[in-house]
Amino acid sequence: MDEAKNLASDHPDMANKGIEEAGQAADEKTGGRFGSQIDEGEQRAEGFLGTDNQGDQDPQAGNG
Numbered sequence: 920m921d922e923a924k925n926l927a928s929d930h931p932d933m934a935n936k937g938i939e940e941a942g943q944a945a946d947e948k949t950g951g952r953f954g955s956q957i958d959e960g961e962q963r964a965e966g967f968l969g970t971d972n973q974g975d976q977d978p979q980a981g982n983g
Contacts, residue, residue, distance in 0.1 A: 927968035934970045 927934035942961040946954055965971035 924968055925958075927970050931968075931970040934968055938964045938970075977983060 939963050943956045945960075946956050949957075962971065
């Protein structure tokens with residue numbers, strides 16, 4: 920898990936693109952029936968990997 924987080928922090932654009940593409944594939948496979956759940960899963964994955972705040976240099980900034 921730590922290795923995945925480190926790789927994602929080194930390449931946040933690629934990580935987010937992969938998460939988005941996986942979400943789109945899941946949405947297509949389910950015929951759009953679970954769109955909100957898939958979107959939430961994407962957001963949680965980005966949050967877990969720390970790529971949800973790409974504009975910040977430090978993912979932990981402001982969490983004090």
